Amino acid sequence: MKTFVFRPKLVDTLRDYNRKTFMADMMAGIIVGIVALPLAIAFGIASGVTPEKGIITAIVAGLVVSVFGGSKVQIGGPTGAFIIIIYGIIQQYGIEGLTIATLMAGGFLVLFGVLRLGTIIKYIPYPIIVGFTSGIAVTIFTTQIKDLFGLTIADVPSDFIEKWGVYFRHFDTIDPWSSLIGVVSVVIIAVTPRFSKKIPGSLIAIIFMTVAGLLLKNFAGVFTVETIGDRFAISNELPEAQLPQMTWDTIKSLVSPAITIAVLGAIESLLSATVADGVIGDHHDSNTELIAQGLANLATPLFGGIPATGAIARTMTNINNGGKSPVAGIVHAGVLLLIFLFLMPLAQYIPMACLAGVLVVVSYGMCGWRSFKALMRNPKSDVTVLLITFFLTIVFDLTVAIEVGLIIACLLFMKRMSETTDVKVVLDEIDPNEETDIKVGNLEHLTIPEGVEVYEINGPYFFGAGNKFEEMMAAFGDRPKVRIIRMRKVPFVDSTGIHNLTNLCMMSKKEGIHIVLSGVNPKVHNTLEKAGFEDMIGRENICSHINTALSKAKEIVEAGKR
Template sequence: MNISFQPKLFSTLRNYSKEQFYADLMAGVIVGIVALPLAIAFGIASGVTPEKGLFTAIIAGFIISFFGGSKVQIGGPTGAFIVIVYGIVQQFGVAGLAIATMIAGVMLVLMGIFRLGTVIKFIPYPVVVGFTSGIALTIFATQIKDLFGLHIDKVPGDFIGKWITYSHHFDSINFWALGVGIISIVIIAITPRFSKKIPGSLIAIVLMTLIVYFLKNKFGITGIETIGDRFTIDPSLPRPAAPKIDFAAIQTLLPTAFTIAMLGAIESLLSATVADGVIGDKHHSNTELIAQGIANIVSPIFGGIPATGAIARTMTNINNGGRTPVAGIIHAVVLALILLFLGGLTKHIPMSCLAGVLVIVAYNMSEWRTFKGLLKNTKSEILVLITTFSLTVIFDLTIAIEIGLLMAAVLFIRRISETSSISIFKEKVHEADFIEGSTDTEKLTLPKGVEVYEIEGPFFFGVANKFEETMKTIGDRPKVQIIRMRKVPFMDSTGAHNLQSLIKSAQKDKIHVLLSGVNENVHAVLIKNNIEKLLGSENICSNINAALMRADEIVKNNKI
């Protein structure tokens, strides 16, 4: 088996120029600065320490750029993982999170090796929007405590439990913290109007950190909680320490790891596809999955959390001139330098300011306009959207993805089944256009005792039963049944089994079965399932004319 692994870094370096390096350097520095507050915020919101978010952005970000299949993809922790990571930490601890992330990494590598990159792209859009919007609402709910400065010892993990707890503690609002959070949100919202280069989140964090520091030291206002009040930050690079993995842990964490892997695959490939449209390139989806897998295997060893391609940071990279993976590598180096030399300053960042940053992240993730637009689609798509959204919010992402994908698959099979039809002809049948080499469709008269059953569409497990039921409704039994398959593109094992059962049943009733217009793919299935042997090769005809001649011969010779 040929493994599709073609990192973009090595192909882009062949014709690399000094001018492109300067562009990548500038983009990498800017993206590194943009990633700083987000990595810290995602780390805290995920239930781990701030530096773990930075470790992920540094280690995973470097690996994704070095091995990735996209020229401009920026990897690291993302908002999509907050909900699931928080749940894992609460239930299994940081060690459980590390194991789940590594298992997910192995799954991603296997997805890339088995060339599933293109398959992931076909996950229905309502499923993606449903759980993305659900994650956004859940992220918003997790930030209420810090945004309002509420005095709550422990916030429940479930969505409804959170709001019940909040309602009991709203009398403890810290208006200083709320003011910092609201001003942070306003700054982030209005920044794009006057600055396209410097991100609003960075401006808000720098400005509000200075203001809160000034209020604490000059006016003695100490009620505004900062990162340093809750966490002890170690401003040094992590040391590798692999978690202890046993079979019991793998068995327990496998479903959660699958969710991490699916979410990582979907988000990274969506990000890479969006980037392709902007820069006019085409990423290697399987290479990208392998790179994401390696990143998620290595990241936990250095204290990191799950990582994937980040759309916002990838677009920032593109908008600032990044066109090769060198920019992503520089972004990781910049973050490492900030951690080493300025990491101690992060303890002064107000928690309510970070909550404001994540409220904006949640709003951007919500895709409420898209969600609203999808509500105008078919009832089945609306059902998938609402179900996936509701399960994400009320239960968890693992259940939402599994049931959302299952529903989408069932509805897809139903839709395909509806496009397949079975027609019965007892007196005349249309001649195939391609037989005569023209667009004329003459009607051919059927010999007495001959009937034609035409299948149109795929003959798979969703249609096979329909065909069997149609055959059972026939009144008088003909002497010859011609099953016309010119419009059957493929047949699966269930279709083959039902066809085989039907032929055996017909032969018991002394009815001769002929097949007409079988293409190469379907013919191969017939051979594998011994149907050709059961019928006889002379009874599998290339077109309807040949089948009718054979039927006429059987009727005249009474070879039943």
């Protein structure tokens, strides 16, 4: 097995780095930094923390992911996928609980990378990914209704159904000016790409709506439009690194949300890197990327940040604006730092309805309704997984959805693997023209002696095969003297398969039936040998090909007649 070597892409890209590449990276980094600004503020507020913590997360995570990551163009930072789970953790465990959970998630992500689980995570079934991503999008949209329409609600419940009930009961408190700002923000963001690919619509909406809000307040006497400054005290001071107080009881209680953060972060970052690979024609190192994401989530909470991962939208913005290497991500972090230090106080004038509009567009982009609709035409098992994950995400929370989704994924994988294993009985004779384990030179049909049954396993031998053996053998009324089990098409056998094979042999032994194995490949033979299987049926009864197995079976039958 090839040894995993942690080697960030930055190391390789700096070898042939030149001024032209740097200029391209610098321009891309500046644009991505500008794009990331409104999103970082919106994600921070929607997650239940202050806006500056969203920006700090984008700065620290963006820097760490670019320096240590396994992708040339990946941009790290806070994303919409984490909003719901962060908000839930804060409600239950507080800010300190979120900090500890993020640190634990960072540790898990590093462990995932060290254990080379990067490629495995990418094989999580597509219906599960679409299900919880669509569920997150619907939940994000739901959380923005109050600010989008300026509803007067003292306390919005966290439960999805209760939340909509409260909205309907308080819809008569709608503020027309806030609603106008929110709806116009959505329109601006939606139409901007038709006129400009460089400047993000979210930034244009924030600038215009902030100016509009100030004009309404100062010249029209409109004071009902709530701004960031009305809800938060804005600070542009860089926080000092601090470790939270951690106890064993706290760590145990936060294992589940920490794993959820880690799994979600791994999935989103690797999906983002894979999408980027398809555009730039490169191949990212998934395990190095996981370690980088882990390091980012170990660093951001120390400065008060929230969980971060690879951001698809910002990564694509980086690519579309000429980003060539991780240097673009480093520049993006630097741009955000400068904005934080010198322009952060201006964020207090941004209307909350405008940020709600930004997140409404984000939720629409996340919902993937076309993929959802397409999956509804797939097999019923995929549709079931899709809908269960989707509704669990909405009605309960993301932790439950991911846990149940992963369990369903495992069960589906095992079910489908068992379906690939076929057990059949061979009657009368074996045609050498269709076989692969018949001894060279024997071109005549091989006749199966009387009192011998030949069964063949086609596929991996594990839990499903044992049941199929029992069902097939029950269909034959006569008890043979010898059962030959052909395993030439068995690539591997696991402990469950060994257990089932052992039970089969013990049951056959009680019935006076001998078991002979045929065509066992060296890997399977070695596994059986370590499990002590040879002691049960005898080394001489594990044959390399069917000729030997039939000869051995004939000897056993004739010996029984004496």
